[in-house]
Amino acid sequence: MNRKLIIVYSLMMSNCLSSVFASDFLMENIDGFAEARTSFKPSNDIFQRNVSMAELRLQIGTEQDIGETTLTWVTDFIADSVDNRHEINLESGRGVIDQRQLNISFPLTDNMDVKLGRQILTWGTGDMTFINDLFPKDYQSFFLGRNDEYLKAPSDALKISVFTGLINANVVYTPKFDADRFISGERLSFFDASENTYRDRDNPVEVNKPDEWFEDDEIAIRLYRNIINAEAALYFYDGYWKSPAGVDESSGKRLFPALRVFGASVRSPFATGMANVEAGYYQSDKQSKSNPFLRNSDLRLLLGFEKEIAKELTAGVQYNLTHMLDYSDYLEALSSNFTVNDKNRHVVTVRLTKMLFQQDLKLSIFNFYVLSDKDGYLRFNVLYKLVDNLSVEGGGNYFYGKNNYTSFNQFERNNNMYTAMRFSY
Amino acid sequence: MKKITFTNAFFVLVFSFNSYAMDGREIMKDVIQASYYQGQDVRANAHMTIIDQQGRERIRALTLLRRNMEDSGNQKYYVYFNKPSDVKKMVFMAWKNSKKEDDRWLYLPALDLVKRIAASDDRTSFVGSHFYYEDVSGRGLDEDNHQLVSEDEIQYVIKSQPKIAEAVEFSHYKIWVDKETYLPTKIEYYDKNNVVYRIYRLLDTKNIDGNPTVIKAQMEDLRSGGKTITKYSAIVYSQNIPEKIFSERYLRKSPKKYLK
Numbered sequence: 001m002n003r004k005l006i007i008v009y010s011l012m013m014s015n016c017l018s019s020v021f022a023s024d025f026l027m028e029n030i031d032g033f034a035e036a037r038t039s040f041k042p043s044n045d046i047f048q049r050n051v052s053m054a055e056l057r058l059q060i061g062t063e064q065d066i067g068e069t070t071l072t073w074v075t076d077f078i079a080d081s082v083d084n085r086h087e088i089n090l091e092s093g094r095g096v097i098d099q100r101q102l103n104i105s106f107p108l109t110d111n112m113d114v115k116l117g118r119q120i121l122t123w124g125t126g127d128m129t130f131i132n133d134l135f136p137k138d139y140q141s142f143f144l145g146r147n148d149e150y151l152k153a154p155s156d157a158l159k160i161s162v163f164t165g166l167i168n169a170n171v172v173y174t175p176k177f178d179a180d181r182f183i184s185g186e187r188l189s190f191f192d193a194s195e196n197t198y199r200d201r202d203n204p205v206e207v208n209k210p211d212e213w214f215e216d217d218e219i220a221i222r223l224y225r226n227i228i229n230a231e232a233a234l235y236f237y238d239g240y241w242k243s244p245a246g247v248d249e250s251s252g253k254r255l256f257p258a259l260r261v262f263g264a265s266v267r268s269p270f271a272t273g274m275a276n277v278e279a280g281y282y283q284s285d286k287q288s289k290s291n292p293f294l295r296n297s298d299l300r301l302l303l304g305f306e307k308e309i310a311k312e313l314t315a316g317v318q319y320n321l322t323h324m325l326d327y328s329d330y331l332e333a334l335s336s337n338f339t340v341n342d343k344n345r346h347v348v349t350v351r352l353t354k355m356l357f358q359q360d361l362k363l364s365i366f367n368f369y370v371l372s373d374k375d376g377y378l379r380f381n382v383l384y385k386l387v388d389n390l391s392v393e394g395g396g397n398y399f400y401g402k403n404n405y406t407s408f409n410q411f412e413r414n415n416n417m418y419t420a421m422r423f424s425y
Numbered sequence: 426m427k428k429i430t431f432t433n434a435f436f437v438l439v440f441s442f443n444s445y446a447m448d449g450r451e452i453m454k455d456v457i458q459a460s461y462y463q464g465q466d467v468r469a470n471a472h473m474t475i476i477d478q479q480g481r482e483r484i485r486a487l488t489l490l491r492r493n494m495e496d497s498g499n500q501k502y503y504v505y506f507n508k509p510s511d512v513k514k515m516v517f518m519a520w521k522n523s524k525k526e527d528d529r530w531l532y533l534p535a536l537d538l539v540k541r542i543a544a545s546d547d548r549t550s551f552v553g554s555h556f557y558y559e560d561v562s563g564r565g566l567d568e569d570n571h572q573l574v575s576e577d578e579i580q581y582v583i584k585s586q587p588k589i590a591e592a593v594e595f596s597h598y599k600i601w602v603d604k605e606t607y608l609p610t611k612i613e614y615y616d617k618n619n620v621v622y623r624i625y626r627l628l629d630t631k632n633i634d635g636n637p638t639v640i641k642a643q644m645e646d647l648r649s650g651g652k653t654i655t656k657y658s659a660i661v662y663s664q665n666i667p668e669k670i671f672s673e674r675y676l677r678k679s680p681k682k683y684l685k
Contacts, residue, residue: 425510
């Protein structure tokens with residue numbers, strides 16, 4: 001009897017579904033893509049496999065409006081032959097499902113919007129460089145050769161936006177700390193200077209992550225307005241370092257020390273280009289001053305300029321300074337076998353983007369160069385749209401430098417080339 | 426003596442009358458008004474078919490909102506992409522400023538990123554089509570010297586030469602203007618060797634709420650052999666689209682009411 005019911009029910013459902021699928025309504029409200037992407041390491045890395053990614057990804061997204069309320073749902077289904085852990089972990093995005101967005105948004109009053117649920121959040125003025133954007137990043141995807149959009153990991157948060165003639169405000173409350181999808185060694189290896197060893201899938205770093213609901217929470221605030229031509233903003237963040245920035249001496253586990261950030265930014269047209277200035281004061285855990293195992297407070301500055309330098313050719317340059325505070329305390333507390341971090345870390349980035357053939361072909365390079373470490377990271381990508389819905393792409397991630405312990409060159413063993421084909425619908 | 430004076434006066438009168446009626450700049454002012462400033466605001470769907478020299482087609486479908494901030498002056502544009510799928514839900518917003526560079530933004534939904542973009546060369550492709558950004562948003566009246574070269578019962582023909590020759594790729598353009606609607610029916614762009622290399626053609630118009638409106642137009646690139654045909658539909662004038670729509674708030678949360 002039960003079985004019969006199930007059959008009847010499934011027939012009804014399939015009938016229902018097929019008629020929905022056949023209708024234009026659904027296709028208009030559902031979008032996404034199917035993608036095959038592989039990346040491999042040209043050099044023989046004995047610590048990780050040669051194929052660093054071989055994944056099929058299906059993204060299904062929909063937006064449904066009920067009155068003024070919008071439900072947004074974007075899910076990625078992933079089949080990955082490299083990552084053999086298939087159980088779903090919605091926080092790390094590992095497994096067969098990466099839930100990108102699942103939220104409702106609605107206006108609370110005429111000048112107030114609310115967005116609640118899983119969402120992608122971005123603010124600030126930097127190009128792949130973040131000072132006041134303390135929303136989670138996915139460096140694994142970034143380094144592996146996934147599309148740029150995967151640099152942003154989703155947040156589970158409540159966002160309230162207020163718009164007034166004088167000033168606009170966003171307040172984002174994350175009830176449980178959302179860390180970066182950082183490089184742990186599991187998927188991508190790196191040189192761990194503190195242990196003087198390579199971290200890989202047999203020896204990944206272990207973390208002690210703040211994960212108590214409503215206790216280990218985060219709050220991020222942005223106040224912004226236009227001042228003549230310029231967009232000016234003030235920022236505040238209270239939470240934790242987004243990637244490990246400390247070690248627990250007894251267990252050796254990595255920590256996410258408390259962090260507060262006060263910042264500001266201005267973005268304005270300048271000399272027929274776009275200029276931006278952003279600064280932030282990172283106030284680390286109180287104990288960081290005397291504890292060499294916790295990252296110190298620092299001051300950060302970003303200067304950027306972007307301009308179209310020839311037809312369909314855009315160039316962007318950024319300078320990013322991180323100035324460590326309490327440096328003498330840091331040196332004093334440091335034991336002799338530690339690698340000494342510089343007081344000032346200078347990074348210069350250059351981006352070039354060229355469009356050709358009615359914008360069907362896009363060539364881009366992005367290079368980070370750390371003046372103080374003499375190392376860097378080059379990203380390059382060629383994307384060609386075969387037809388409107390089908391694109392092919394190829395590119396690479398190349399880490400370089402003199403020493404294996406510097407910020408980018410520690411990832412040197414992950415140098416990769418990737419190819420992808422994407423069908424959007 | 427008296428007779429001569431009379432003749433002189435007659436000539437002066439006729440000449441000044443003619444120069445008023447036939448002033449190229451005055452006509453172009455009306456052309457710009459008719460092409461880019463109809464209504465207090467407008468919403469329209471634009472469907473572009475981009476055809477390359479081998480006949481391959483690409484489609485762009487977008488919804489366009491435009492609000493005039495002042496007569497023949499500043500405007501605000503909101504362009505929401507529907508097709509192709511990979512750019513769906515992206516938004517391009519521009520505040521067109523008559524006295525300074527435009528302010529432009531791009532919203533990338535997958536990153537929730539509002540990117541302010543530098544005012545680029547206005548004479549580069551708009552969304553990969555053969556129309557230039559400037560063809561879509563309008564070229565400043567006083568960027569060119571406009572000269573009426575001929576006129577018949579139905580149209581004016583105007584020759585326009587750039588005041589700053591280095592700033593543009595054309596040496597001049599010739600524009601045929603319908604006397605009734607003041608919409609250009611054809612524009613030919615000439616290169617520095619006086620050869621036509623780019624032609625705009627008006628293919629169809631419709632009177633919407635008393636506004637003669639382009640509903641089909643084509644831009645052809647004679648050098649590459651490619652062309653783009655744009656069709657406009659669901660055009661609504663003066664529904665009072667609020668100014669606040671053209672802000673970061675509505676980049677991040679699209680104003681469905683006006684886009685549907």
